[in-house]
């Protein structure tokens with residue numbers, strides 16, 4: 001047991017410690033946004049369940065439809081010097097929530113890319129549930145070790161073709177500063193490695209592993225998350241190396257779909273997450289988007305509820321011409337994009353605090369670590385040695 005006062009210490013958008021109570025409160029706040037509905041018992045496997053969209057999908061599934069199942073994520077335990085990662089604390093609270101809701105939901109802390117993790121998770125599914133109805137794949141990782149050839153692949157955030165300079169937002173002592181960031185063009189090898197990390201190969205391996213073990217329930221469906229985004233972020237994201245990986249993921253959906261497997265990608269809107277705040281220019285773009293949309297900006301939880309409603313058939317699938325579920329229509333609406341572009345062009349070092357919703361973005365980044373959460377006493381000592389949830 002170790003009680004400490006935890007303060008946000010770090011550089012840029014990265015903090016060294018996370019606040020257990022803030023992380024727990026955020027999970028409760030997510031659950032509080034969900035209106036309960038009933039359906040027949042469903043079993044879900046969520047890969048990337050501790051953070052961002054995967055966490056929202058897990059909590060939405062639990063609180064709206066009372067799903068059972070397994071969540072997989074890769075988080076760090078507390079050490080004598082540092083707290084656990086935020087995802088560790090959020091997972092502990094999600095498990096508490098699941099148990100209060102009377103659900104049979106398990107959390108595995110392991111590398112999703114490893115075959116050993118797949119075996120462990122599949123054993124658990126076979127033993128507890130006999131199969132799964134849904135697999136949600138929401139991993140965002142900087143690297144992947146392929147257990148089948150021992151290679152380590154690194155994902156690169158680079159352009160394809162020519163280098164590019166973008167405006168971006170940073171913070172100095174909590175005040176926003178407008179910066180310019182240069183992005184190099186990726187080499188062929190960097191593009192290929194990014195596709196290995198964030199493309200569809202590992203998703204496909206999960207689906208085949210479930211299929212080989214006979215763990216796909218009738219009407220099984222699987223969704224992997226993808227992003228399109230604005231013209232403003234196009235050179236960095238969709239037309240960049242990460243965009244090549246997303247195109248591969250979307251292509252994988254088409255090859256995975258067959259009798260007994262409905263594989264889809266879901267295009268989600270921009271959100272502040274640990275993964276997205278690492279991408280140059282995205283912070284500024286999201287801050288402007290929030291300035292333009294305010295409360296009309298669809299949260300990860302609103303999108304996840306919509307995703308579950310579509311997966312359960314409560315509402316029809318909202319697919320585009322390429323067969324992707326669209327949860328980002330609010331973001332890419334022409335009037336919204338026009339307004340964001342005008343603000344983007346107008347942003348200067350002097351007016352950045354007004355033109356962009358910089359204060360909101362800054363608080364959102366801190367909330368990723370459990371700071372700036374209303375109702376939490378940050379001067380009080382808090383227990384940092386929280387255990388990873390035990391199986392039920």
Ligand SMILES: NC(=O)c1ccc[n+]([C@@H]2O[C@H](COP(=O)([O-])OP(=O)(O)OC[C@H]3O[C@@H](n4cnc5c(N)ncnc54)[C@H](O)[C@@H]3O)[C@@H](O)[C@H]2O)c1
Pocket residue numbers: 047048049050051052053054072073074075087110111112113137138139140141142225226227228267268269270271272273274275276
């Ligand atoms: N954030 C956005 O704006 C946005 C928009 C649309 C789509 N998406 C997509 O959503 C998905 C999730 O991204 P996010 O922004 O929610 O990221 P995130 O950083 O909030 O979450 C990533 C999750 O992946 C898990 N993870 C990372 N490496 C792992 C590993 N080796 N094994 C097991 N789990 C691992 C983490 O533990 C965490 O649960 C990605 O496919 C991303 O492209 C994000």
